[in-house]
Amino acid sequence: MKWTKTLIPTLREAPSDAEILSHKLLLRAGLIRKLAGGVYTFLPLGLRALRKVERIIREEMDRAGAIEVLMPALQPTEIWEATGRAETAKDVLFKVKDGSGRQWFLSPTAEEVITTMAANEINSYRQLPKNFYQVSTKFRDEIRPRFGLMRAKEFIMKDAYSFDTTDENAMASYQKMYDAYKRIFDRCGVQNFPVEADTGVIGGSHSHEFMVPADTGENDVVFCEACGYAANIEKATSGIPKTAARDIGPAPEKFATPGVVTIEALSKAPYSVPANRQIKTLVYIADSKPVIILIRGDDQLNETKFAARTGAAASRPATPEECFATLGAKPGSLGAVVNVPAGVRVLADERLRGANDMTTGANEDGFHLKNVAIERDIKVTDWFDLRTVTAGEPCAKCGKSLKIRRAIEVGHVFKLGTKYSVALNATFLDADGARKPCVMGCYGIGVTRTLQAVIEQCNDKDGIVWPMHVAPYQVCITPLAVAADHPCMLLAEKIYAELTARGVEVILDDRDERPGVKFKDADLVGFPIRVSIGEKSLAKGKVEIKPRNGVMTVSKTEETVERVLALVK
């Protein structure tokens, strides 16, 4: 490709609405342009890089035995109502009406569609296992699109859905995808690692997210360098010790704490109750019903864990009024020792099990109770792990110190079970003639997000540093004189033709620009290899070969093609 024949609108300055580096580089290097918030056009170079990522994904999905299909983005609402997700996913669903007033959804994902297809077309265990995938545009009514392609209203996703006869076989399908994902992200040239992930309201037993480490990521990942444990903070646990038991008196004692409504205030004089000897009492509304949560004063509730354990479709903190209605006191004086209404669940964090000599709210504004032994004085409905892990806690597996870092979620593998196959009647006849629901898994990769994650990780002060396998072009030839009959241009054309004939993707910068402009643009766009042809070195029969991330070397003109080929491999 000749530079002047395509469109590469590089920018010296980034538009002011770009915040993070990868977003600025996407714009500055002329890869994408914004049409509206969270909606982007891929320009020629951006599209080429995107296609490279897609190609890697297709090759690895095919290799793993998945088969490609293409499902509609426009989906009837009925199938979403059948699975209940018309309600539970309503906040992210794009809704459109056609001319006759019929409602449709724009696909944010395709479990309902693929399961409907499977229900119609799969009848026998002989047809299983199957894994269908597609690469397609998805829509999500993001409350707040962010960071360019990272969180967009419209984006490209690879989604795959496996159908198996048994749980065990479904695990094998899951493992295949897990392995394929590792290869995909490795081939894309980014550091990446799988972490255990929350399975959410959807249920299911297994879930891993594939993460690209980056400070601008939207996920916190807990990991142990010693044993390799890694989990999303929404799921992570640690080996932190339970609260030590002490010798205490026979019953809780009420004491006045006027105006004290925070853990911190109670930890100071004259009360001086350390946070780790306090029970924090929270009220949440889960599916319209109040639930009381007990957690140690120095811990933070993990709302994802809470939602997962209660199985609630929707939960939120109670308002002060709702707290008062439930327990008779305002937040800051809440406790679960007295006045807990019958039928209200009390969930306590495991770290409090066996704890005594604790202080908690008295359910009376301005008073607290001390001398509380949780198992003696509080009727706990269920014990769960509900706290959020913090950095430095001991790893539950090996005891070494846990670390936390930010990461971008680029892929997610998920064992679904039979929720969708049961709801949409995707069943098969087993060898023994019994009708059974397919056991499903689903597997997503944010394709456009992965592209941006590559840029977020692969760059320097001059611009993008493309990994070879996702670069829009592998080689940029930069003649410093571009008149059609000039020796520099003649040689550039010759090398261009030879490399192209050998299957290398080459762009020839035939712009009549000053050298500095061409070098700056080549660095900004980030082609892995630049071949510069200038008059001075050409007089000595030499050209320059400069890897984007390495040092420049000079090459005899006749050796250039072979040397570039060696670098491209």
Place this chain on the structure above:
RNA sequence: CGGAGCGUAGCUCAGCCUGGCUAGAGCACUUGCUUUGGGAGCAAGACGUCGCAGGUUCGAAUCCUGUCGCUCCGACCA
């Protein structure tokens, strides 16, 4: 949805507070000359309904009201 901020040339921004003449700069763009190994110089030129609508005023980019869009923080994120 709550809080904050911003909409002026393709991009980055000044001007607004304290209303007034023809609305500015840098970069990018066009033409010419010079220059030619890391974002050139000179000269000439083109590009704006100052987001939109209404109001106040002799007069509005500037003040007021509304509205739309964008960004950030928070909430949200199967």
